[in-house]
Structures are given as structure tokens and as C-alpha cells.
Amino acid sequence: MRTRTKILGLFLALTLIWGSFPLALAADDAIVAVVNDQIITLRELHDYLNAVYFQLTSEGRSPEEIEKIMLDYEINGLDQLIDDKLLVDEANRKGLEIRPKAIEERISAVKSKYPTEQEFLDALASDGLTLTDLRNKITDQYKAKYIVEMEVRRKIYVNPQEVTDYYREHAQEFQEPERVELDSIFVASGEDPGRSRLRAEDALKRLKEGLSFEEAVKEFSEGPSIGVVKKGQVLPSLEEVIFPLKEGETSSVVEVEGGFYIFRVKKKIPTEGKTLPEAKADIYNRLFERKFRQTLKSWMENLRKNAYVEIKT
Numbered sequence: 001m002r003t004r005t006k007i008l009g010l011f012l013a014l015t016l017i018w019g020s021f022p023l024a025l026a027a028d029d030a031i032v033a034v035v036n037d038q039i040i041t042l043r044e045l046h047d048y049l050n051a052v053y054f055q056l057t058s059e060g061r062s063p064e065e066i067e068k069i070m071l072d073y074e075i076n077g078l079d080q081l082i083d084d085k086l087l088v089d090e091a092n093r094k095g096l097e098i099r100p101k102a103i104e105e106r107i108s109a110v111k112s113k114y115p116t117e118q119e120f121l122d123a124l125a126s127d128g129l130t131l132t133d134l135r136n137k138i139t140d141q142y143k144a145k146y147i148v149e150m151e152v153r154r155k156i157y158v159n160p161q162e163v164t165d166y167y168r169e170h171a172q173e174f175q176e177p178e179r180v181e182l183d184s185i186f187v188a189s190g191e192d193p194g195r196s197r198l199r200a201e202d203a204l205k206r207l208k209e210g211l212s213f214e215e216a217v218k219e220f221s222e223g224p225s226i227g228v229v230k231k232g233q234v235l236p237s238l239e240e241v242i243f244p245l246k247e248g249e250t251s252s253v254v255e256v257e258g259g260f261y262i263f264r265v266k267k268k269i270p271t272e273g274k275t276l277p278e279a280k281a282d283i284y285n286r287l288f289e290r291k292f293r294q295t296l297k298s299w300m301e302n303l304r305k306n307a308y309v310e311i312k313t
Contacts, residue, residue, distance in 0.1 A: 091143035186223035200260035
């Protein structure tokens with residue numbers, strides 16, 4: 001609901017920006033940009049944002065993720081819409097066609113997110129869209145995707161020497177820090193922290209008397225085991241307790257926010273580094289994505305340079 005409100009807020013803000021138009025015109029037909037021989041109206045921008053919102057919800061994104069993405073679209077939505085039109089224009093210029101089967105499969109995938117077809121159609125309608133609108137937008141999305149694939153992604157090459165050089169220059173990035181695998185007993189503070197501390201100390205006493213850690217966990221612990229912890233992952237005050245312990249050694253009672261811990265080190269794992277063969281795929285992906293972003297940015301700038309783009313203010 002907050003995201004929908006924000007979309008409406010953007011719509012109203014844009015209406016105010018082009019407030020010299022009559023209200024009905026500003027709400028529907030105000031021209032906000034021209035791209036080659038196409039105009040972008042305020043209504044189209046509004047519909048574009050609604051379509052983005054519909055797609056994100058149909059993908060099952062979390063409300064927090066949707067809100068973050070939509071906030072970016074509030075700021076950059078018009079530029080993104082212009083770029084999308086430039087991509088589709090380029091795809092059309094190259095004669096790129098999308099198989100109808102691929103479009104229908106995508107629509108079916110979206111439909112499958114809804115219990116019934118009627119709920120799917122209702123969701124479309126609530127965002128001001130029709131099935132034809134959705135089909136056209138999916139077609140344009142595929143065209144934009146494939147023209148970028150053809151003209152940018154497929155032309156990127158990462159030289160093996162670049163991978164080797166990156167590994168040598170960033171060797172520290174491929175070092176795994178010291179780790180410990182822990183068993184733990186956790187006693188929550190509850191309403192009486194003093195009593196909880198006594199319970200944790202009783203657990204430690206029983207351990208010293210010969211109770212196995214596994215039995216102590218069953219009897220005293222109120223939380224899951226910590227598991228593997230990397231150096232630098234927990235608070236320094238906890239690191240000072242955990243990392244000096246030897247394998248099989250048990251800590252004293254450690255107070256943390258919300259309760260008390262007792263740790264036992266199951267295994268100590270020293271600092272390890274990946275070899276070049278082990279890190280090669282990761283490095284290749286990093287370099288490829290960096291080149292892709294740079295090349296795409298340059299290619300899009302060139303598309304804009306060779307197109308007629310006017311943003312109305």
C-alpha cells in the first residue's frame with residue numbers, strides 16, 4: 001500500500017510540474033518527452049510505473065524490495081522509459097521479432113502466480129492494465145532484452161590474462177578468514193535476568209561435573225546452535241571469548257543482549273586462500289559484469305546521441 005501511495009505521489013507531483021495544462025489534459029495527455037517519432041505522455045509514464053509494480057508483485061518480491069525498486073523508479077522512471085523505447089526502436093530497426101509462443105508462456109507464468117484467472121485479470125485492472133497491454137509490454141521487454149544480448153553482452157570478451165592479473169592484484173579478496181564451528185547453549189534473559197544468569201551458571205557447573213554438552217543443550221538451551229562463525233563476523237567482545245578457545249574447550253558464561261551464552265568449539269578452521277583455478281570463475285564473472293555495465297552505458301549513450309530525445313519541462 002505504501003508503494004502504491006508513492007506511485008500516486010509521483011503522478012501528482014508530475015501533474016503539478018506540468019500544471020499549466022488543463023487538469024484533464026495534464027492527467028492524461030500532457031507530453032512529458034519525445035523519443036524519435038514517439039511521444040511519451042504523463043498517462044503513459046503513470047501506466048509504465050503501474051506495469052513495473054504489477055511485474056514486481058507477480059514475481060513474488062518482498063514489500064521491502066518492491067518499495068526500494070519503486071523509489072528508484074520514482075526518480076529515474078522517465079529516463080528508464082526513454083531508454084526502453086530506444087531499445088525497442090533499435091530492436092525494430094534490426095528486424096528483431098519475438099515468437100508468440102514465448103510471449104504466451106510468459107503470460108501463463110504470470111497467471112500462475114494467482115489462484116484464479118479472474119484474480120489475475122482483477123490485479124491487472126487494479127493497475128490500469130488490460131491483457132493486451134500486458135502482452136505488448138512483455139513483447140517490448142523481450143525485444144529490449146534480446147537487443148542488449150545481441151549488441152552488447154555477446155560482444156564482451158574477458159581475456160584469461162585479465163583474470164590472472166586481477167587475482168594477483170586482489171589476492172586478499174580470496175582469503176577466507178579464520179573460522180570456528182561452535183556448539184552453544186543460550187539462556188534468554190526473560191523478565192528476571194538474574195535468575196537466567198544463575199540458570200546459565202548452573203549449566204556450566206553441570207558441564208564441569210561431567211554432563212555432556214549435547215545433554216546440557218537439551219536441558220538448558222533456549223535457542224539454536226550458533227554454527228560456524230568467521231572472524232570479523234561477531235562483536236569484538238564475543239571474538240575475544242570464542243577464538244582463543246581450543247577445539248573441545250568450553251567458554252565461561254557470556255552475557256549478550258537478550259541473554260547468556262556458553263560456547264564449545266567443535267572445530268577450528270584456519271585462514272584459507274583460494275587458488276587461481278578455484279577463484280577463476282568468480283573473477284571472470286566480476287570482470288564480465290564490469291565490462292558489461294561499462295559497455296552498456298556507452299552503447300546507450302550512443303543510442304541517445306543518434307536519436308531525437310526531448311524531455312519537456
